Amino acid sequence: MKAIKILSACLLLLPFVSCTQKANDKGDAVTEKKIETLLSKMTLEEKLGQMNQVSSYGNIEDMSGLIRKGEVGSVLNEVDPVRINALQRVAMEESRLGIPLLMARDVVHGFKTIFPIPLGQAASFDPQVVEDGARVAAIEASSVGIRWTFAPMIDVARDPRWGRIAEGCGEDTYLTSVMGAAMIKGFQGDSLSNPTSIAACPKHFVGYGAAEGGRDYNSTYIPERRLRNVYLPPFEAAAKAGAATFMTSFNDNDGIPSTGNKFILKDVLRGEWGFDGMVVTDWASASEMISHGFAADPKEAAMKAVNAGVDMEMVSYTFVKELPALIKEGKVKEATINEAVRSILRVKYRLGLFDNSYVGEKKAEILYAPAHLAAAKQAAIESAILLKNDNEVLPLQSSVKTVAVVGPMANAPYEQLGTWAFDGEKSQSVTPLNAIKDLVGDKVQVIYEPGLTYSRDKNKEGVVKAAASAARADVILAFVGEEAILSGEAHSLADLNLQGAQTELIRALAKTGKPVVMIVMAGRPLTIGEEAEFSSAVLYAFHPGTMGGPALADLLWGKSVPSGKTPVTFPKMVGQVPIYYAHNNTGRPATRNEVLLDDIAVEAGQTSLGCTSFYLDAGFDPLYPFGYGLSYTTFKYSNVKLSSASLKKEDILTVTFDLENTGKYEGTEVAQLYVQDKVGSVTRPVKELKRFARVTLKPGEKKNVSFELPISELAFWNIDRMKTVELGDFALWVAPDSQTGEEMFFKVTD
Ligand code: BGC
Numbered sequence: 001m002k003a004i005k006i007l008s009a010c011l012l013l014l015p016f017v018s019c020t021q022k023a024n025d026k027g028d029a030v031t032e033k034k035i036e037t038l039l040s041k042m043t044l045e046e047k048l049g050q051m052n053q054v055s056s057y058g059n060i061e062d063m064s065g066l067i068r069k070g071e072v073g074s075v076l077n078e079v080d081p082v083r084i085n086a087l088q089r090v091a092m093e094e095s096r097l098g099i100p101l102l103m104a105r106d107v108v109h110g111f112k113t114i115f116p117i118p119l120g121q122a123a124s125f126d127p128q129v130v131e132d133g134a135r136v137a138a139i140e141a142s143s144v145g146i147r148w149t150f151a152p153m154i155d156v157a158r159d160p161r162w163g164r165i166a167e168g169c170g171e172d173t174y175l176t177s178v179m180g181a182a183m184i185k186g187f188q189g190d191s192l193s194n195p196t197s198i199a200a201c202p203k204h205f206v207g208y209g210a211a212e213g214g215r216d217y218n219s220t221y222i223p224e225r226r227l228r229n230v231y232l233p234p235f236e237a238a239a240k241a242g243a244a245t246f247m248t249s250f251n252d253n254d255g256i257p258s259t260g261n262k263f264i265l266k267d268v269l270r271g272e273w274g275f276d277g278m279v280v281t282d283w284a285s286a287s288e289m290i291s292h293g294f295a296a297d298p299k300e301a302a303m304k305a306v307n308a309g310v311d312m313e314m315v316s317y318t319f320v321k322e323l324p325a326l327i328k329e330g331k332v333k334e335a336t337i338n339e340a341v342r343s344i345l346r347v348k349y350r351l352g353l354f355d356n357s358y359v360g361e362k363k364a365e366i367l368y369a370p371a372h373l374a375a376a377k378q379a380a381i382e383s384a385i386l387l388k389n390d391n392e393v394l395p396l397q398s399s400v401k402t403v404a405v406v407g408p409m410a411n412a413p414y415e416q417l418g419t420w421a422f423d424g425e426k427s428q429s430v431t432p433l434n435a436i437k438d439l440v441g442d443k444v445q446v447i448y449e450p451g452l453t454y455s456r457d458k459n460k461e462g463v464v465k466a467a468a469s470a471a472r473a474d475v476i477l478a479f480v481g482e483e484a485i486l487s488g489e490a491h492s493l494a495d496l497n498l499q500g501a502q503t504e505l506i507r508a509l510a511k512t513g514k515p516v517v518m519i520v521m522a523g524r525p526l527t528i529g530e531e532a533e534f535s536s537a538v539l540y541a542f543h544p545g546t547m548g549g550p551a552l553a554d555l556l557w558g559k560s561v562p563s564g565k566t567p568v569t570f571p572k573m574v575g576q577v578p579i580y581y582a583h584n585n586t587g588r589p590a591t592r593n594e595v596l597l598d599d600i601a602v603e604a605g606q607t608s609l610g611c612t613s614f615y616l617d618a619g620f621d622p623l624y625p626f627g628y629g630l631s632y633t634t635f636k637y638s639n640v641k642l643s644s645a646s647l648k649k650e651d652i653l654t655v656t657f658d659l660e661n662t663g664k665y666e667g668t669e670v671a672q673l674y675v676q677d678k679v680g681s682v683t684r685p686v687k688e689l690k691r692f693a694r695v696t697l698k699p700g701e702k703k704n705v706s707f708e709l710p711i712s713e714l715a716f717w718n719i720d721r722m723k724t725v726e727l728g729d730f731a732l733w734v735a736p737d738s739q740t741g742e743e744m745f746f747k748v749t750d
Contacts, residue, residue, distance in 0.1 A: 031349045035342050041097060044334070046070040047341045048323050050099065051306075053280065053314045056083075064090045070097060071320060073312060073344055074148070074280075076104040079423060081361045084145035092357050099345070100353035106420055107149040107187075107198065108167060109133065111140035113372040113546050114417045114424035116383040117487075117523060118153060118179075120542030122169035122567035123629070124382035125670040125692050127182035133379050134186025136372045138198045143366040145359035147351050148199045149187055150247060154180035154234040155204055158580040160568065161214025163491030166419050166523035166543070168209060170567030171580045171626060173230050174689045177237035184241040192244060193352035195359075202238035204249030204282055206264055207231050211251055214577065216490045220253045225682065227253075228717040230582075232268065239273040244347050246279050248310060250288065257292050259285040260301075265309030278343040280312040281305060287316035298322055303331050311340035368428055373547055380544040380551030386562035386630040387538040387570075393515045394537045395558025395632055395665075396475060402445040404473035405433050406466045406509060408452040408502070409481045409521040415455070418543025419488025419523055428546055432479055432519070435549030439557060447473055455483045456500040463501050467508035476509050476516045477556065480531070484543060487523020496527040496574045503531055510534035519552060525570040529623050540564075558632060563668040563694065565629035565737065572623045576615065581626040581738040582685040590614040627672050627689070627737040633663030633699065637671070637741070640734045646747045647711050649725045653746065656706040657734045661697035668696040673707045674738060678729040681719035687738060690714075707734075711748055 039047075049066075050073035057063065060083060066072050067090045078084055084103055091101045109115045115133040124130065134152075141149065153167040154176050169176040180202060189197040207227060211218035222231060235246070246269060249258040258264060259281050269275045286305040287298055295301035302318035303326050313319040326332040348354065386394070396403070409415060413429035437446055451466030452459060470476045480502045485491065497503065509516045518535040520528060521543055532538050539562065544551055554560040571579050594610030597617045601608070614620050636659070643654035659671060673691040677684040691707040715725045727748050735741025 031346065034349060035345045038097065038099070038345060039338060039341060042341070044324065044327065044337070046097060047337050048320050049073060050341050050344045051312050051337075052317065052320045053104070053312050055315050060086045060090075063087060064094075067091050067101065068094045070095045070099070072101065074102040074104055076314070078103055079105060079144055079146065081144040081359050085358050085361065088145070088357050100348055100357045102148050102348055102351070102353065103146050104148040104150065105141060105146045106151065106422060107137045107141045107146065108151045108153065108420035109418070110137050110376065110421070110545060111146070111423050112367040112425065112428070113140060113376050114421045115376050115379045115545045116548070117166045117418040117543045117545075118168055119166050119170055119524070119567060120383035120544060121379055122175060122179050123385050123542065123564035124379065125175070125565055126382050126694055127178050129379050129382050130179050131182040131186040132375045134183040135189065136375050138187045138189065139196050140367050140372065142196045142198050143359070143363040146198060147353065148201065148245065150201045150203055151187070152180045152183035152200065152202055152238070153204070154202050154238060155207075155209030155249070156231055156234065157209035157568070158578045159211070159214035160496055160524040160571065161492050161494060161574065161577060162209065162211055163216060163419070163487045163493070163523065164208070164489055165568065166487040171569060172567065172582065172689050173233050175567060175692070176234040180234050181237045181241035184238055184243050188242060188244065192350045195352070195356050197351070199244035199347055199351060200238075201245040201247050201280065202235055202243050203247035205235055205246050205258060205269070206249060207253045207258070208249035208251050214492050216492050217250045220251045222253055224721070225717050228723070236273055239269070239275045244277045244350060246275065246277065248279065248281050248285055250282050250285050252292050252294065257285070257289050257294050259310060260289055260294055260304035260308045262308040270309065276343065276346065278311045278347045279309060281310055281314050281316070283314050284316040286310065286313050286318050299326065302326060306332050306336055306340065311343045376545050377547035377551050380541070380548050381555060381560045383542055383544060383564050384551065384555055384562050385540040385564035385566055386632075387540055387624055387628070388532055388535065389537045389630055389632070391515075391536060392632075393475065393517060394539070394556060396556055400444060400474045402447065402473045403436070404447045404449065404470035404476045405436060405479070406449055406451050406470055406476060407479035407505065408450055408455050408457060408500070409519070410448070410450060410477070410479035412454070412483070415483045416521055416543055416548040417545060418484050419491070421484070424546060430547055430549040432549045432552045435553040436477070436556070439553040451505045452500055452502065454500070455481060455486070455498075455502065458501045460501055460504060463505045463508050466505060467512055470509055471512040471514065473514060476512070476514050477519065478506060478509055478516055478535070479519045479521065480506065481521035482523060482526065484523070494574070496524070496571070498526060498528065498531060506531040506534050517556065521548070525566070525568055527571055527573055527623065529572050532623075558665070561632045561665050561667040562629065563631060563670065565627050565670045566624050567626070569622045569626045570624040572618050572621075576618050576622065579622050582688050584683040585686050586613040588612040590620050592620055625737050625739040627670075627735075628739070629670070629737075631663070631665070631667040631669065633661055633665040633667040635667075635669045635697070635736065636660045636662045637734060637736070640742065640744060642732070642744060642746055645745065646749055648750070649711050649748060651711050653709045653711060654706055655709065655732065655734060656704055658702055659695050659697065659705050660702040661699055664699055666696065666698045668694050669736065670694050671705060672735055672737065673709065674733045674735060674741070675709070675714065676731040677714060677716070677726065678731060680716070680726055684716065687733065689738070714748070
């Protein structure tokens with residue numbers, strides 16, 4: 001038996017010195033000197049120009065005027081290397097001071113080679129696969145001259161109605177922290193100055209994922225304790241990982257829009273975390289403070305944003321237009337402007353843009369390189385979650401001679417890319433249908449009858465036709481889900497059931513009596529309880545990206561074994577939302593002996609059902625809990641041991657356990673460590689994920705695995721508004737998901 005140490009996640013906890021910053025320490029004094037020299041030569045207009053980001057428009061000449069005058073610091077949404085060089089040439093050679101432009105783009109889950117949506121990547125619980133994906137994205141994007149991405153999106157999101165849940169890592173603070181840091185490492189590489197590195201921009205700072213009712217852009221009401229315990233840690237981890245920039249969020253929290261929130265932008269980000277990079281607004285979020293009713297006009301909006309700590313404004317031009325007067329009137333200090341410009345120039349120097357301003361114009365072979373496609377396929381394999389597998393219908397065996405491929409997502413090259421795939425081309429997508437045909441050759445007959453042409457299609461005739469064709473197959477593979485446009489920004493839904501006639505399709509397929517394998521491609525957890533009942537197996541693939549097809553074909557035929565786990569709780573019905581595992585306990589937790597809707601007697605007495613916290617109709621549980629996912633093989637956890645049952649604050653707890661593959665296939669299990677602080681000065685979550693590890697085992701193989709958890713990581717923001725570990729009793733679970741595992745105990749003492 002081998003011992004595996006799970007240390008990588010601990011790296012997040014190192015004192016506040018990022019890898020990138022460390023590498024830059026020596027150069028920093030030199031850089032700071034360069035910044036001061038340049039700053040001293042800049043006019044106010046040139047300084048404000050650096051604080052201005054424009055979205056690419058028109059022809060080069062249209063944009064050149066402003067750039068020549070030094071009135072633009074950054075351009076977003078330009079992806080043509082020839083145009084990028086042309087614009088850069090104007091900045092470098094025709095503007096007075098020759099300050100390079102910072103070219104930006106939303107490279108969220110791949111540039112050309114599209115990886116699974118971030119929520120899917122989070123399901124892999126594999127920081128390495130996530131880092132690799134971001135590295136590929138950086139290599140491809142930088143090859144056309146993009147040096148700044150607006151990613152990772154690390155908004156903790158506990159409401160699947162919110163379309164943007166697709167862009168983040170789900171509901172958990174720790175998982176989001178680990179994955180966000182991995183993406184930053186991938187984007188920024190070993191050093192920002194490497195021409196293949198792109199500056200990361202963790203977003204949206206902060207609390208956007210808690211948008212009320214899951215409606216996009218909505219207000220949030222997050223008290224400071226929850227902000228510090230749940231929503232801020234991923235951003236703190238991002239700052240520690242050396243993220244070069246941060247983006248503000250659209251939401252107002254308790255009445256203060258993030259773009260005008262000094263507490264968040266100055267006190268926390270710069271004051272507490274020591275961040276010295278650049279803060280950009282979200283798209284027009286400075287001027288949107290007017291709609292919020294937080295600023296009367298563009299002038300007040302500019303004043304509030306800059307005084308709160310914003311450095312660069314994305315596209316709403318209030319800074320360039322309004323700041324000259326505000327400075328004259330003393331409402332904004334020139335020192336504030338200088339600080340903002342320093343931050344911007346610092347990022348440009350760190351990226352090496354002054355020395356390496358241009359990009360090679362003919363590097364097409366980098367895009368969709370075979371290694372990139374292989375990495376995207378691996379990510380899609382690891383992102384898929386096996387939610388059900390009755391009678392071991394999967395993996396498909398050689399006895400399966402005919403398969404029916406059905407459903408609107410089976411051959412939808414655009415839809416499988418998901419949201420925020422601006423530059424990915426559907427012509428490069430390999431769909432499940434094509435990949436299956438490729439994989440099985442002439443050994444298996446493939447009947448293709450989509451039934452529905454797109455996910456919202458309500459055409460019942462197609463359903464009947466598909467069911468009739470599918471009845472001839474040994475196994476039915478039903479690819480359902482939601483089109484890419486149904487998730488992402490401004491694409492919230494109040495109904496999380498499968499759209500169109502997809503439920504009818506699954507019902508009709510089940511009626512054939514043939515085993516139905518439902519494969520779901522979606523941007524969020526959908527309420528698929530009924531369809532799952534009708535299916536023998538369910539594989540949840542999210543939007544799997546360019547190589548989704550080959551990944552799914554491999555999984556279906558057992559060339560790969562599913563290992564994904566839910567990064568977010570799947571509700572049974574939308575009325576359960578918000579539903580997440582790390583909730584606080586009520587004074588009346590459900591006993592599970594309560595009476596549910598169908599068993600309530602007529603004229604039942606008010607107190608006869610059990611006065612506890614549950615839904616009469618939805619009961620106690622979600623459809624699938626956080627951290628859940630099956631494999632083709634089975635795993636047995638045993639022999640869980642703690643290094644000590646009593647520890648001090650400065651100790652490290654080592655938890656060891658045996659993990660055994662008790663099934664027939666080699667497989668990977670994501671083992672999880674949860675902890676509960678039993679009694680706190682404020683109520684604490686019933687469980688919190690603290691560590692996880694992917695462990696690969698051959699059939700019959702057993703390994704001894706160990707988690708190391710510094711007790712300092714049990715700290716939280718307590719009743720005294722201090723982050724501290726409180727002494728007392730803790731419960732601990734080593735488990736395959738957030739709902740199982742044997743409860744163990746330890747103490748933290750003086
Ligand atoms: C989104 C950001 C994005 C920006 C630039 C905004 O609408 O909220 O996430 O980075 O646009 O495209």
